[in-house]
Amino acid sequence: xxxxxxxxxxxxxxxxxxxxxxxxxxxxxxxxxxxxxxxxxxxxxxxxxxxxxxxxxxxxxxxxxxxxxxxxxxxxxxxxxxxxxxxxxxxxxxxxxxxxxxxxxxxxxxxxxxxxxxxxxxxxxxxxxxxxxxxxxxxxxxxxxxxxxxxxxxxxxxxxxxxxxxxxxxxxxxxxxxxxxxxxxxxxxxxxxxxxxxxxxxxxxxxxxxxxxxxxxxxxxxxxxxxxxxxxxxxxxxxxxxxxxxxxxxxxxxxxxxxxxxxxxxxxxxxxxxxxxxxxxxxxxxxxxxxxxxxxxxxxxxxxxxxxxxxxxxxxxxxxxxxxxxxxxxxxxxxxxxxxxxxxxxxxxxxxxxxxxxxxxxxxxxxxxxxxxxxxxxxxxxxxxxxxxxxxxxxxxxxxxxxxxxxxxxxxxxxxxxxxxxxxxxxxxxxxxxxxxxxxxxxxxxxxxxxxxxxxxxxxxxxxxxxxxxxxxxxxxxxxxxx
Amino acid sequence: xxxxxxxxxxxxxxxxxxxxxxxxxxxxxxxxxxxxxxxxxxxxxxxxxxxxxxxxxxxxxxxxxxxxxxxxxxxxxxxxxxxxxxxxxxxxxxxxxxxxxxxxxxxxxxxxxxxxxxxxxxxxxxxxxxxxxxxxxxxxxxxxxxxxxxxxxxxxxxxxxxxxxxxxxxxxxxxxxxxxxxxxxxxxxxxxxxxxxxxxxxxxxxxxxxxxxxxxxxxxxxxxxxxxxxxxxxxxxxxxxxxxxxxxxxxxxxxxxxxxxxxxxxxxxxxxxxxxxxxxxxxxxxxxxxxxxxxxx
Numbered sequence: 001x002x003x004x005x006x007x008x009x010x011x012x013x014x015x016x017x018x019x020x021x022x023x024x025x026x027x028x029x030x031x032x033x034x035x036x037x038x039x040x041x042x043x044x045x046x047x048x049x050x051x052x053x054x055x056x057x058x059x060x061x062x063x064x065x066x067x068x069x070x071x072x073x074x075x076x077x078x079x080x081x082x083x084x085x086x087x088x089x090x091x092x093x094x095x096x097x098x099x100x101x102x103x104x105x106x107x108x109x110x111x112x113x114x115x116x117x118x119x120x121x122x123x124x125x126x127x128x129x130x131x132x133x134x135x136x137x138x139x140x141x142x143x144x145x146x147x148x149x150x151x152x153x154x155x156x157x158x159x160x161x162x163x164x165x166x167x168x169x170x171x172x173x174x175x176x177x178x179x180x181x182x183x184x185x186x187x188x189x190x191x192x193x194x195x196x197x198x199x200x201x202x203x204x205x206x207x208x209x210x211x212x213x214x215x216x217x218x219x220x221x222x223x224x225x226x227x228x229x230x231x232x233x234x235x236x237x238x239x240x241x242x243x244x245x246x247x248x249x250x251x252x253x254x255x256x257x258x259x260x261x262x263x264x265x266x267x268x269x270x271x272x273x274x275x276x277x278x279x280x281x282x283x284x285x286x287x288x289x290x291x292x293x294x295x296x297x298x299x300x301x302x303x304x305x306x307x308x309x310x311x312x313x314x315x316x317x318x319x320x321x322x323x324x325x326x327x328x329x330x331x332x333x334x335x336x337x338x339x340x341x342x343x344x345x346x347x348x349x350x351x352x353x354x355x356x357x358x359x360x361x362x363x364x365x366x367x368x369x370x371x372x373x374x375x376x377x378x379x380x381x382x383x384x385x386x387x388x389x390x391x392x393x394x395x396x397x398x399x400x401x402x403x404x405x406x407x408x409x410x411x412x413x414x415x416x417x418x419x420x421x422x423x424x425x426x427x428x429x430x431x432x433x434x435x436x437x438x439x440x441x442x443x444x445x446x447x448x449x450x451x452x453x454x455x456x457x458x459x460x461x462x463x464x465x466x467x468x469x470x471x472x473x474x475x476x477x478x479x480x481x482x483x
Numbered sequence: 484x485x486x487x488x489x490x491x492x493x494x495x496x497x498x499x500x501x502x503x504x505x506x507x508x509x510x511x512x513x514x515x516x517x518x519x520x521x522x523x524x525x526x527x528x529x530x531x532x533x534x535x536x537x538x539x540x541x542x543x544x545x546x547x548x549x550x551x552x553x554x555x556x557x558x559x560x561x562x563x564x565x566x567x568x569x570x571x572x573x574x575x576x577x578x579x580x581x582x583x584x585x586x587x588x589x590x591x592x593x594x595x596x597x598x599x600x601x602x603x604x605x606x607x608x609x610x611x612x613x614x615x616x617x618x619x620x621x622x623x624x625x626x627x628x629x630x631x632x633x634x635x636x637x638x639x640x641x642x643x644x645x646x647x648x649x650x651x652x653x654x655x656x657x658x659x660x661x662x663x664x665x666x667x668x669x670x671x672x673x674x675x676x677x678x679x680x681x682x683x684x685x686x687x688x689x690x691x692x693x694x695x696x697x698x699x700x701x702x703x704x705x706x707x708x709x710x711x712x713x714x715x716x717x718x719x720x721x722x723x724x725x726x727x728x729x730x731x732x733x734x735x736x737x738x739x740x741x742x743x744x745x746x747x748x749x750x751x752x753x754x755x756x757x758x759x760x761x762x763x764x765x766x767x768x769x770x771x772x773x774x775x776x777x778x779x780x
Binding site: 096104125363377416419434438453 | 522
């Protein structure tokens with residue numbers, strides 16, 4: 001009897017095990033497009049044998065465990081590269097916005113406004129007594145100063161956007177670290193019976209990936225399966241079920257409410273990119289544009305003051321004079337010059353007060369106009385080039401001698417190179433990440449064809465086990481029918 | 484390698500997106516006709532093209548300056564030649580009237596004519612160009628020559644200054660286009676000489692008439708030199724203009740090489756990408772049809 005009963009037990013176990021296997025396969029099929037899903041497989045194990053006299057007889061099959069196919073090394077790599085990709089992607093998109101401010105390929109650029117300004121001086125030099133030439137010069141001067149002002153305003157606007165973006169993403173970071181801490185707790189609890197909490201782990205990995213998009217991080221797992229998450233230089237965000245939130249106050253970012261700016265510790269990811277742009281790239285461009293505007297004001301005013309107006313007066317400003325230190329812009333600190341630059345009250349609306357004359361201001365005297373217009377081609381103008389490094393912790397300037405045109409051209413060229421570089425970095429990292437994702441999916445991703453074959457395999461096994469029950473039943477029948 | 488179903492579809496998406504990005508860029512080049520549509524397209528070319536544009540704008544301005552300079556020079560030349568003709572006529576009169584055969588009456592008539600010549604010379608000296616007196620130095624708003632009588636002799640007084648009017652015809656290259664009236668007219672003594680001649684004719688003073696003949700000869704030399712000088716400056720201007728025209732053409736050509744899209748190349752590129760795009764779509768749909776689901780009931 002024990003032999004036949006054993007067959008029925010084996011068949012029952014096989015039916016149950018295969019049913020479980022089918023549900024695992026179905027789970028895979030159902031999650032074929034779920035982001036971050038790691039395919040699972042039922043591990044079947046044969047039951048230990050029982051001893052029939054001297055013989056060891058097998059006791060059928062049982063479902064041992066459900067395992068995930070995952071490669072931690074690839075995952076870690078993907079998270080790192082995701083941070084980098086998001087950093088480059090964000091930089092490329094903001095830089096291409098900045099690029100449109102400096103886009104000199106169209107006809108409205110600063111270069112054109114400067115060219116027209118100098119040409120207007122030439123026209124005045126050709127006919128120093130002419131009112132229409134003088135009026136045209138004031139109009140071109142107005143256009144030039146407006147251009148400086150609007151470029152400056154656009155740069156500040158992008159800078160302000162960075163802070164808005166940071167505010168939203170910090171809220172997102174806080175949400176993620178909280179969820180990761182909660183999942184840590186759930187996973188430790190669920191795995192206390194030595195079974196893997198596969199789907200919770202998938203969820204947590206997903207959250208880590210989302211966190212990596214925002215800011216670069218490192219993590220390690222403890223023996224209970226809980227994660228410890230830190231920023232790249234070791235500032236702790238999650239440890240087991242505990243988590244620490246970030247908060248923003250103006251330009252500063254605080255950790256755990258402690259009023260000490262930790263923004264320089266946040267690298268990579270979108271947050272790292274926005275901080276780099278906010279504290280390095282954008283202020284550098286603002287400073288250099290200020291420098292250009294301030295130098296133009298200084299050069300033109302110095303000559304203009306010494307010249308004579310049509311009525312023979314001297315000591316008139318062309319651009320509004322600098323403020324006195326400590327207010328800026330002043331004669332040695334051009335901060336804010338690009339928004340401050342405007343026609344002086346001496347000349348605004350009074351074309352006769354343009355000091356075109358060098359000796360008397362008589363209507364044919366063009367000597368000073370000739371001096372001023374030669375600023376355009378003067379390659380010995382002293383102008384500072386600013387360089388913001390380490391998020392503004394290191395601000396250096398180098399004094400250069402070149403024409404104002406060349407200085408500005410260099411700024412345009414640099415933004416082009418910078419944008420191009422970020423776009424290229426982005427493409428490269430994207431290709432790299434795509435490759436890593438493919439590698440990960442080759443391990444962890446679901447292949448439908450494979451699952452279908454698996455399904456057929458399990459189905460056949462289930463069919464066979466059902467048949468086994470029928471056969472055991474027949475055997476019992478024939479025993480019972482014996483007389 | 485094992486390929487997950489998801490990464491297969493992702494691959495298709497990425498490839499098609501990349502190709503559509505390429506197509507968009509090519510389309511932008513074709514529709515704008517420009518190779519560089521934003522600084523990052525080609526930063527170095529952009530820096531070059533901005534430099535070229537600034538140079539072109541300067542060149543155009545120099546050409547405009549030169550046009551104005553040319554009218555100054557032409558005007559000076561025409562005033563000087565007319566004044567020279569006027570001196571020639573005075574010379575004729577002086578020689579004729581110095582002869583003893585002339586009566587006092589005819590000398591009186593001649594005196595009137597010389598008086599007209601003096602008025603004409605003064606009015607030529609007060610020639611204006613677009614509202615500016617061209618012989619006043621910097622004082623272009625003031626008539627430079629005023630008829631005065633000094634010691635019973637009619638002459639002109641100079642009210643301009645001693646500056647010359649210059650324009651820019653190249654980087655740091657100035658050209659004097661308006662010499663002041665003192666140098667051009669006053670220094671030749673033309674007004675004094677005409678005044679004295681008139682007085683001598685009125686006084687019927689033969690020897691004084693004879694003295695003015697030499698003076699007029701000196702003035703003729705001065706004006707001839709003056710005309711030659713204007714001519715020299717005009718030809719310098721023309722030479723410069725030719726150089727600028729050549730430069731202008733050259734710069735425009737270089738600018739076009741940098742900026743303008745090479746249509747033949749871009750269109751070929753477009754064909755290539757189009758083909759790749761179609762191929763990607765085709766192979767993607769073909770492969771997507773391959774599934775075991777087609778073979779099991």
